[in-house]
Amino acid sequence: MSAEPGFLALLTRAQEGEKEASGELVSRNLGLVRSLVRRFTGRGADPDELYQVGLIGLYKAILAFDPAFGTAFSTYAVPKIEGELRRYLRDSGSIRVSRTVYERASLLRKAESELSFRLGRAPRLSELSAALSLSPSEIAETELYFRGVDSLDREVGEDASPLGDLIPGGEGGDEVLEKLSLKEAVDRLPDREREVIGLLFYRGLTQTQAARLLKTSQVQISRIRKKALLLLRELLREA
DSSP states (O other), X not given: OTTSTTHHHXXXXXXXXXXXXXXXXXXXXXXXXXXXXXXXXXXXXXXXXXXXXHHHHHHHHHHHOOGGGOSOHHHHHHHHHHHHHHHHHHHTTOOOOOHHHHHHHHHHHHHHHHHHHHHTSOOOHHHXXXXXXXXXXXXXXXXXXXXXXXXXXXXXXXXXXXXXXXSOOOOTTHHHHHHHHHHHHHHTSOHHHHHHHIIIIISOOOHHHHHHHTTSOHHHHHHHHHHHHHXXXXXXXXX
16 A cells, blocks of 8 residues: 555645545545455444444544554554454444354363373473364464463563563553553454464464464564564554
């Protein structure tokens, strides 16, 4: 999107409040909104209402997008639009965690307990993967939904930086709410970024280990991690 003719000029004008420029950028991205809305249909909400909510997310993305992030506009806009749709469905009581994820979580807890008893230690990711016939990324996705927020403060990765460092300093009882806001922001990341965050920060894998599991390079994992953290910071700023 950012490579389209006149994009930066249109973006600047839109962010300065010019309605014609905003309308042009919205028009160019209607296909993206329709594609994302289709993912959320069939959950009890009116499709036309979902489409309007998606447009709100797109408009917010236009106003907040910073080309200095080094990402394509569409990459940035997807979690913005999805976030608006999820928030709408959540507030209307229409969104639910799928039965598959719940069942997977139950099996995961049982396997962790049995393997811990048999091995005399916490099971490794590879051992859980073999026991459950699930991929490491499927296990990481399940833990993103059900693992306690305290894991966000665990120091992991090559630079030993906790994901919780993204949260601005709170006061007193706000801490748990802030961590839950971070958890919700993680859920709004694009699939690949969410997967890498899950492996690095919830499973405590190194970038090299994550690269091996996902059959890619450590350099690529590092790039995805950096992009994910930039998106998370932006999502938290708008929360």
